[in-house]
Amino acid sequence: MVKGKRIVITGASSGIGSELCKALAGENTIVAVARRAERIPVHGTITPLSIDVSNKAGMDRLLDEAYRILGDVDIFISNAGFAYYEKWQDADWEHMDSIFKTNVYAPIYGLQALRARKGSAPFQYIITASAMSFYGMPGYALYSGTKFALRGFAEGMRYELEPGQHLQLVYPIATLTEFFSVAQSKHLPWPRQRAVTVAQAIVRGIEHKKNHIFPSPMYRFMQGVSRIIPIIPIYMKIEGRKFKKEFSKTEAVHD
Numbered sequence: 001m002v003k004g005k006r007i008v009i010t011g012a013s014s015g016i017g018s019e020l021c022k023a024l025a026g027e028n029t030i031v032a033v034a035r036r037a038e039r040i041p042v043h044g045t046i047t048p049l050s051i052d053v054s055n056k057a058g059m060d061r062l063l064d065e066a067y068r069i070l071g072d073v074d075i076f077i078s079n080a081g082f083a084y085y086e087k088w089q090d091a092d093w094e095h096m097d098s099i100f101k102t103n104v105y106a107p108i109y110g111l112q113a114l115r116a117r118k119g120s121a122p123f124q125y126i127i128t129a130s131a132m133s134f135y136g137m138p139g140y141a142l143y144s145g146t147k148f149a150l151r152g153f154a155e156g157m158r159y160e161l162e163p164g165q166h167l168q169l170v171y172p173i174a175t176l177t178e179f180f181s182v183a184q185s186k187h188l189p190w191p192r193q194r195a196v197t198v199a200q201a202i203v204r205g206i207e208h209k210k211n212h213i214f215p216s217p218m219y220r221f222m223q224g225v226s227r228i229i230p231i232i233p234i235y236m237k238i239e240g241r242k243f244k245k246e247f248s249k250t251e252a253v254h255d
């Protein structure tokens with residue numbers, strides 16, 4: 001059980017982050033962050049903060065406020081993130097900048113900022129990556145790039161951490177949250193899971209200090225099988241065909 005900890009959770013106004021707040025409230029003291037702070041679950045042990053984590057000033061404020069409110073941080077869950085579902089064709093720097101700032105810079109900067117305060121003291125830093133950290137998905141090329149980046153960063157960074165400092169990555173498959181409407185995708189990949197299932201897996205992963213948290217055992221199994229029979233790449237190929245069809249129809253409508 002995760003008990004008596006001082007915890008920061010980003011992306012707390014919806015989906016996985018909101019479920020994490022519910023799972024961890026009561027036994028722990030939490031600073032929960034999102035831009036829409038009014039949507040963060042209400043509980044006596046949760047302090048909601050409205051912060052945009054996609055810039056340095058926001059992240060610095062978050063760390064300052066967390067230390068002011070909690071005194072120290074034992075567990076930091078960097079969960080805020082989003083995707084575009086799109087046909088990637090036009091050169092657009094701002095578009096790339098926006099997703100990398102939230103999905104990559106914020107979690108990496110948050111870890112640096114926490115380490116600077118903790119020195120060699122123990123902590124757990126959890127990042128919600130994705131099943132797309134291993135396999136890029138058609139329509140989500142840019143998003144997959146952000147989640148691959150996190151995995152590469154974590155692999156190197158773990159060797160630099162002190163004993164007792166844990167960097168833990170979570171790899172959810174398609175999860176029923178606002179994620180797909182924010183991404184503007186009508187098409188939900190299969191299989192799917194519930195946000196509460198992901199949150200429970202994260203809590204277990206925190207308890208057992210797991211470096212890699214797979215909320216879907218089926219995905220883990222399919223990853224293993226794919227080393228012998230490439231079922232996930234075959235699945236992506238099929239998705240790629242559907243994606244091309246969908247976007248050629250959309251383009252035809254716009255022509």
Ligand SMILES: NC(=O)c1ccc[n+]([C@@H]2O[C@H](COP(=O)([O-])OP(=O)(O)OC[C@H]3O[C@@H](n4cnc5c(N)ncnc54)[C@H](OP(=O)(O)O)[C@@H]3O)[C@@H](O)[C@H]2O)c1
Binds near residue numbers: 080172173
């Ligand atoms: N759903 C899936 O299928 C899936 C699969 C794999 C991984 N993931 C990852 O899981 C994490 C949580 O996503 P979710 O599925 O729970 O989606 P969600 O329901 O859309 O929640 C996303 C959360 O991130 C917050 N957020 C986004 N941009 C932010 C910013 N600039 N500053 C502060 N907060 C920000 C949102 O809050 P505000 O809008 O109020 O700021 C919201 O609370 C993400 O990192 C996502 O990439 C999701």
